[in-house]
Structure formats: structure tokens, C-alpha cells
Amino acid sequence: MLSTPIMTGYIPVAVAYAATALSTGLTPWQTVAMSLFVYTGAGQMAAVAMIGQGVSLLGITTAVFIMNLRHVIMSTVIMERLRRSPLWVRVLLSLGVTDEVFALETAGGQAKGADNAACFAGIALGAWASWAIGTCIGCGMTTFLPPELMSALGISLYALFISILTPQIRQHLPLAMVVTVSAVTSTLIGSSQGIIIGSLAGAAAGMFLVKEEDLP
Amino acid sequence: MNMLVLTICLALSTAIPRILPAVFISRMHFSRGARKFLRLLPVSVMAALIFPGVIQSSPNAAACLTTIGLSVFCGLMNWPPITAVLASAGAVWLLLVLM
Numbered sequence: 317m318l319s320t321p322i323m324t325g326y327i328p329v330a331v332a333y334a335a336t337a338l339s340t341g342l343t344p345w346q347t348v349a350m351s352l353f354v355y356t357g358a359g360q361m362a363a364v365a366m367i368g369q370g371v372s373l374l375g376i377t378t379a380v381f382i383m384n385l386r387h388v389i390m391s392t393v394i395m396e397r398l399r400r401s402p403l404w405v406r407v408l409l410s411l412g413v414t415d416e417v418f419a420l421e422t423a424g425g426q427a428k429g430a431d432n433a434a435c436f437a438g439i440a441l442g443a444w445a446s447w448a449i450g451t452c453i454g455c456g457m458t459t460f461l462p463p464e465l466m467s468a469l470g471i472s473l474y475a476l477f478i479s480i481l482t483p484q485i486r487q488h489l490p491l492a493m494v495v496t497v498s499a500v501t502s503t504l505i506g507s508s509q510g511i512i513i514g515s516l517a518g519a520a521a522g523m524f525l526v527k528e529e530d531l532p
Numbered sequence: 533m534n535m536l537v538l539t540i541c542l543a544l545s546t547a548i549p550r551i552l553p554a555v556f557i558s559r560m561h562f563s564r565g566a567r568k569f570l571r572l573l574p575v576s577v578m579a580a581l582i583f584p585g586v587i588q589s590s591p592n593a594a595a596c597l598t599t600i601g602l603s604v605f606c607g608l609m610n611w612p613p614i615t616a617v618l619a620s621a622g623a624v625w626l627l628l629v630l631m
Binding site: 354363373376410495499500531 | 533535537538539541542545546547548549550551552553554555557562564565567568569570571572573574575576577578579580581582583584585586587588590595596599602603604606607608610611612613614616617618619620621622624625628629
């Protein structure tokens with residue numbers, strides 16, 4: 317199975333997402349529905365964090381949309397390879413594009429004569445299924461946990477973000493400047509406008525401060 | 533917050549960026565600058581979320597610093613994200629129970 321490395325990576329993150337979503341007050345159904353239909357790791361985490369912070373529906377949608385704009389690039393690269401597949405196949409498969417699927421698909425290269433669409437479908441479906449299954453496992457686990465631990469889990473969402481960001485910064489030190497600009501701007505402005513303006517300011521600063529080879 | 537409406541809005545906001553290239557593949561071109569900006573966005577969005585969020589969701593300063601410290605450590609060690617989640621949730625839980 318080509319998607320095995322993604323599955324082992326997704327399940328623990330999905331468990332963590334489910335735990336934090338439930339501790340923010342979402343029901344298990346809402347938590348699983350987000351994983352099935354929204355299907356964006358960082359975006360779902362961000363959405364849950366913003367629900368917890370009381371950000372408006374428009375604010376949450378805008379912030380998640382901005383986060384997802386990167387998928388335009390990834391989907392473009394993958395669709396280049398699936399150019400010969402029919403439109404409905406391309407549209408269906410495009411819904412499976414994630415950071416990790418993209419990394420695996422592009423890092424692995426293409427076997428000569430392989431059916432690109434079938435190969436990509438396998439990776440994408442495996443990843444999607446493991447994200448959903450991990451969310452279900454997380455929902456199941458958290459019903460047995462004490463309430464103090466559930467409230468402690470609320471903060472663990474940020475632990476997750478930090479532990480995703482830290483290795484990237486360690487590898488590409490100039491990204492620390494992007495993080496600093498985003499964090500300071502967003503903290504100073506506050507609320508959902510802060511998150512959106514902070515994100516844009518950080519990326520804009522990165523345009524000048526980060527070299528091409530230091531991009532994540 | 534109407535969760536059904538939110539889920540639909542979020543589903544659209546993730547589906548649209550993914551589907552657009554599938555439909556318009558032959559007509560899409562990005563400048564190098566645009567590519568760079570889009571690749572920087574995930575990092576900057578996460579950073580913009582973390583700092584106001586971790587301060588707001590912490591019951592006290594000790595919990596806030598513990599979470600940041602432990603998760604930076606797990607990240608630097610390249611441990612899987614679940615370790616940072618479990619370590620900081622466990623530590624904050626202990627803090628809440630003990631204090």
C-alpha cells in the first residue's frame with residue numbers, strides 16, 4: 317500500500333483532532349462530519365481553535381479558505397499528471413489532495429507506464445479513510461477520559477501546532493521570522509481579523525526574508 | 533454557531549481550491565512569487581493561530597509555558613505530534629489537579 321506512511325501519520329493526528337474538537341464542545345457526529353467532508357488537517361484544527369475562541373462563522377471560513385489556497389498549487393501539479401483522465405475523474409480525485417498526499421505523490425515520482433489516476437486514487441483514498449478512522453478512534457477514546465483531562469486537552473491543540481511548526485523552523489531557520497511577524501501581528505490585533513491579517517503579514521514578510529530554498 | 537452551516541462553508545472552502553485546477557488545468561499559470569506566497573501561508577496561519585490561542589486557552593501562565601516548552605521540545609526531537617499533545621495535556625492536567 318502506497319499510502320501506508322500517510323496512514324500511520326494521520327491516525328494519531330486525527331485522534332488528537334477528535335480529542336480537542338470534543339473538548340471544545342463539538343459532538344462526536346460534528347467532529348466526524350468535519351473529517352469526512354472538510355478533510356483538511358490544519359484547517360480543521362484551526363477551525364476548532366477558532367470555535368473555541370468564539371470567532372464568527374465568516375471569520376473561520378475566511379481563515380480556513382486562506383490556509384487552503386496552497387492546495388491550488390498542489391492540485392495544479394497533480395492535475396498536470398492526470399491531464400489525460402476524464403474531467404469527472406479529475407474533479408473527484410482533486411478532493412483528495414492534501415499536503416502529505418502531494419508530498420508522497422511528487423516525491424515518489426512516476427513509474428513508467430503506470431496508471432497515474434489509479435495510483436493517485438489509492439493513495440488519496442487510503443489517506444482519507446485513515447483520517448476518518450483516526451477521528452472515530454479519537455471520539456471513542458475521549459468518552460472514557462476524566463473531565464479535567466478533557467479541559468487540559470483544549471490546550472493540546474496548540475501543542476500540536478507548535479510541534480508541527482518547530483521541525484520546519486529547525487530545518488529552515490529563516491521561517492522563524494515569518495512566525496514572529498505572524499504571531500506578533502495576530503496577537504496585537506486580536507480576534508479573527510488578527511488571525512487573517514497576521515497570516516497575510518507573515519507570508520508577505522516571508523516574500524522578502526525567506527529564500528526559495530528555505531520554503532517549507 | 534450553527535455547526536451544519538459551518539461544516540458546509542468549510543467543506544466548500546477546502547473543495548474549491550482543490551477542484552479549480554482539475555477543471556481549468558490547461559489555463560492555469562502561477563508566477564514564482566505567487567507560488568512562494570502560497571507555500572508560506574500554512575506556516576504563517578499556524579503561527580497567527582498559536583500565540584493568541586495558547587494564551588487565551590491556558591488556565592494559567594504555568595500551563596501556557598509548560599505547553600509551549602514541551603511541544604517545542606517534542607518538535608525539536610522530531611517526535612510525532614501526538615507525543616506533544618499527550619505530554620502537554622498530561623502536564624497541564626497534573627497542574628490543574630495539583631493546584
